Amino acid sequence: MAGIMIYSAKDNLALELLSAARALAATSGDEIKALTVNNDSQAQMLSAAGADVYTINSSGLVPADIGAMADSLAQAVQQMAANVVLLSSDRSGKELAGSLAQAIGAGCITDVLDLQGKDGRIECRRNALGGAAIATQYIESDRQVIAIAPKTFSAASGQGGSVTELQVSVKPSSIKVLEVKEKDKDSVNIDEADIIVAVGQGLNSKEDLAMVEELANKLGGQVACSKPVATDKKWLSEERVIGLSGKQCKPDLAILLGISGQVQFTVGIRDAKTIVAVNSDENAVINQMADYVLTADLHEVVPELISLLA
């Protein structure tokens, strides 16, 4: 019988992985083992949710040193006789996936949006071609590393877990963390909003955001954006980015203002029930995936909408 090992540095994602592992084990009968690294409270939490937890406690292990983390996980995989490793596909989980896969000679699939045990394989779905298409894949090698996108599974609960300590050897690190800065917290969850008003680079200035926020408020929705609005212009936080490297959203209504509709963006909004595109270019690609198309300057449309909604 094979074993599934789960690991995420983040508590909520670790609980999601536990659900994923249970879904797979339900058909395969695999044993599930949860790993924690220098994190006793997570070990307690996972055990309280019914997981058999194995802990690594090593002061020499630098979490930012992905290669060293992968070496430690590789030793855990060995000791647990696990052949499937489920990781979270947040940024550090995703890079850990590649590193660990190489360390244990495993095939690896990251950013998995959906997975299913089928005929002894784990079928995974992920975006391909920058989000223009969806690939269905499985790993053929005996060892498998699968990194699952956040919120693909809901958090597990249960009872009756256990905690066991593991020993691993850690080499001295060539990486030193000099400083850790918390980012300005923007606790919005655009992926849970029913109505989204999203802006793109068609917006003239940061000042114009005020009217977009007003419109979102009037509609009871959340403001979101395309990636460049957050990463290049820095007008909104990265928490609000829709798309391949941002959030996957499924609102009832998405109003897209000044967004061109490149695949890396549209992949994050294509599951919306109704899409409205406001773009000054009548040939904008986004219009092809909209239910309602308004060819106009967003700086005129938004104030009109606000006053009509008053």
Next chain:
Amino acid sequence: MNLVVAMKQIPDLQQIRFSNRRPVLADVPKSFGNIDKNALEAAVLIKESYGDGKVTVVSAGNEELEDTIKEALAAGADEAFLITDDNALDDADSSIVAQVLTEAIKQLEDVDLLLFGEGSGDNYSGQMGPRVAKLLDLPMVGYASAIEIKGDTAIVVRTLEDVEEVVEVSLPAVITVQSGINEPRIPSVTQILKAGRKPKTVQDLEDLDLGSDHKNQVVTIDILAPESNRKQIKVNNASQLLDALKNENLIGG
């Protein structure tokens, strides 16, 4: 300072057409992924601030690469090292490409820093940097939004979802960059003309010593466009739009 940048040739994603939901990639023009251009720009900026050094682009792909590479040579790369094949590389999974890139990089001398994108433009799996770092047994720092060279170390700002870590890594090292790290330069006409004359090594995949065991570990069952049937109704102004949304009970009033 010898810098190596790994760049992947990808199809122009906006020009991919679908037939029966299957992508048709023939005749779609190729270019390098956007984030890979950021990685190249980061390398060129480091070289320029250092005063001397060399930027070598390493890329594995089909024969169109010999043309695509001009883009990188015009944008500041000094040399190119290409591994080409008719099609085997287009279908190869990350474990194989990592092995190919590693064998190529091993042939380069005195590499101080290797730059990758955090994800390739088409596959965006983020495996390659971490895999190659492991194969070369080099330290790796991912998701760089700033890089500064200080003696024989690099100071890297590593931007994660909720925190920013400033880390120091000893060189040689592998760093993967994010798109926000810089704005890639647009090459001038002279630079484009000169690009064709820059040194270029092209190696056939078959001439690399990959050992016997190089089989895809990841099997792709299918790649399909998501189904979409949007209404695409044109409205003429804000009030028509609101009426339509109210009719569908999407907004109150």
